Amino acid sequence: AQSVTQLDSQVPVFEEAPVELRCNYSSSVSVYLFWYVQYPNQGLQLLLKYLSGSTLVKGINGFEAEFNKSQTSFHLRKPSVHISDTAEYFCAVIQAQGKAAGNKLTFGGGTRVLVKP
Amino acid sequence: EAGVAQSPRYKIIEKRQSVAFWCNPISGHATLYWYQQILGQGPKLLIQFQNNGVVDDSQLPKDRFSAERLKGVDSTLKIQPAKLEDSAVYLCASSLDDLEGDEQYFGPGTRLTVT
Numbered sequence: 001a002q003s004v005t006q007l008d009s010q011v012p013v014f015e016e017a018p019v020e021l022r023c024n025y026s027s028s029v030s031v032y033l034f035w036y037v038q039y040p041n042q043g044l045q046l047l048l049k050y051l052s053g054s055t056l057v058k059g060i061n062g063f064e065a066e067f068n069k070s071q072t073s074f075h076l077r078k079p080s081v082h083i084s085d086t087a088e089y090f091c092a093v094i095q096a097q098g099k100a101a102g103n104k105l106t107f108g109g110g111t112r113v114l115v116k117p
Numbered sequence: 118e119a120g121v122a123q124s125p126r127y128k129i130i131e132k133r134q135s136v137a138f139w140c141n142p143i144s145g146h147a148t149l150y151w152y153q154q155i156l157g158q159g160p161k162l163l164i165q166f167q168n169n170g171v172v173d174d175s176q177l178p179k180d181r182f183s184a185e186r187l188k189g190v191d192s193t194l195k196i197q198p199a200k201l202e203d204s205a206v207y208l209c210a211s212s213l214d215d216l217e218g219d220e221q222y223f224g225p226g227t228r229l230t231v232t
Binding site: 004032036041042043044045046049051090092094095096097103104105106107108109110 | 121148157158159160161162165173208210212215216217218219220221223224225226
């Protein structure tokens, strides 16, 4: 079975400063990787995903993430945050088992980002 | 394009009562998911439908939870009887198909409080 660990439960950061959210996973097979954002009282919105190809993935709102297979990591970064980036961020994986019936997301525990003025 | 719709948005019930949640996925999406998100945790998949058939319900507590998607569109999730530990946000999501990597679109969720 796969698992996802988000190493920081909360990350305070000042406006216009960079931020990095750490995500590590474990799986016996290849995985697809995702980052979702959840604003207060809303559902989850996909920021970016890695399925194959370039290990540096660019997403919406200026976010990017890098897949590191040897370190089983998929850290999320943004070079300059805004107040509006205050939200909870979830890393998630799907096991790439090569069958059509699947697409089951396993989520990490989330990282709450608080952007301070 | 309309997103995933859920109702109600909030529900408060007493333990041992029953409750039902409704989800309308994005039009044309064959796959529908119900997740449970307990406060401070990531969402956990309860059940996945492909059209009106169940693909995965391995984490659904079947002694008290049930779900259906009779016509392959709308879905309802029911809890009977509710326990205190069922307090959570119940998220519905849909995807075009169930191929690995298909983007899942989430609804706003139903926040359930069991007292």
